[in-house]
Amino acid sequence: xxxxxxxxxxxxxxxxxxxxxxxxxxxxxxxxxxxxxxxxxxxxxxxxxxxxxxxxxxxxxxxxxxxxxxxxxxxxxxxxxxxxxxxxxxxxxxxxxxxxxxxxxxxxxxxxxxxxxxxxxxxxxxxxxxxxxxxxxxxxxxxxxxxxxxxxxxxxxxxxxxxxxxxxxxxxxxxxxxxxxxxxxxxxxxxxxxxxxxxxxxxxxxxxxxxxxxxxxxxxxxxxxxxxxxxxxxxxxxxxxxxxxxxxxxxxxxxxxxxxxxxxxxxx
Ligand SMILES: [Zn+2]
Numbered sequence: 001x002x003x004x005x006x007x008x009x010x011x012x013x014x015x016x017x018x019x020x021x022x023x024x025x026x027x028x029x030x031x032x033x034x035x036x037x038x039x040x041x042x043x044x045x046x047x048x049x050x051x052x053x054x055x056x057x058x059x060x061x062x063x064x065x066x067x068x069x070x071x072x073x074x075x076x077x078x079x080x081x082x083x084x085x086x087x088x089x090x091x092x093x094x095x096x097x098x099x100x101x102x103x104x105x106x107x108x109x110x111x112x113x114x115x116x117x118x119x120x121x122x123x124x125x126x127x128x129x130x131x132x133x134x135x136x137x138x139x140x141x142x143x144x145x146x147x148x149x150x151x152x153x154x155x156x157x158x159x160x161x162x163x164x165x166x167x168x169x170x171x172x173x174x175x176x177x178x179x180x181x182x183x184x185x186x187x188x189x190x191x192x193x194x195x196x197x198x199x200x201x202x203x204x205x206x207x208x209x210x211x212x213x214x215x216x217x218x219x220x221x222x223x224x225x226x227x228x229x230x231x232x233x234x235x236x237x238x239x240x241x242x243x244x245x246x247x248x249x250x251x252x253x254x255x256x257x258x259x260x261x262x263x264x265x266x267x268x
Contacts, residue, residue: 050076050079050083051081053078055076055077055078057077057078058075058077060072060073060074060075060085061073061075061082064084070088071084071085071086072084072086124195125146125148125193127142128144128146128195129146132145132146132147133182135178136175136178136196136198136199137175137198138199139198139199140198140200141200143197143198143200143202144196145178145195145196145198146194147181147182147186147195148185148192148193149188149191159218159219160248161220161221161246161248162216162217162219162247163217163219163220163244163245163246163247163265164214164216164217164247165215165226165230165233165242165243165244166212166213166242166245167212167214167215167233167238167242168210168212168242169211169212169213170209170210170211171210171211174196177236177238180236181194181196181215184232184236189232190232191215191216191217191218192216192217192218194213194214194216195213195216196214197211197212197213215229215233217229220244220248220265230242230266242268243264243267244265244267245265246265
């Protein structure tokens, strides 16, 4: 049997079935990888005995925030020692990385620095890996999808002076623009990585009708590299003026106020 597609092509139902199966299998594998990653993470941190006195009697004693997320804290009834128990929420499932960073900064003052930001970023990338190739409009359980630079691509290793071009896209266009950015990453044309906001409502977002794509560069002081990446984005059809932010400014608190005005290193 054959069916007629809108574009005038003819496909056998078998071929269509085959394609449907392939898509469904890919989705199942992704779901599975996501599940395993979370399970491994959760099982590595369950509480058993007190690390000081080896007692096994505990009372719950509040929660603690770390780079990984929010933890249950337990106090040993024997010696009073407090230690972390299970992870209550992976940071990405309850808070965006920036949100965690802000809370950590509030708690520890300026001690929070680029290294913590980098660590959060790395973690966020690992958690986002199973979402690679998924349309941002279809992801509702994770705030970001990442694209990583191809090994052997043009980008340099990331430094503490990294920054990003910010592309704000109407929610109806985000899949299309992200697909172009992703393709450019596969071809090794952009920087170390990029991320796109998904359909998961983010309390830090300025406007729910707009999604942001962040295209990172390794060092904001390398103007040539910053402009090279801007030029690649232009080739993808992003021709309106867009701002560039250094992560240092983000970390310095200038970005904590919602929005993106006034602190751009570049705007072109
Ligand atoms: Zn104890």
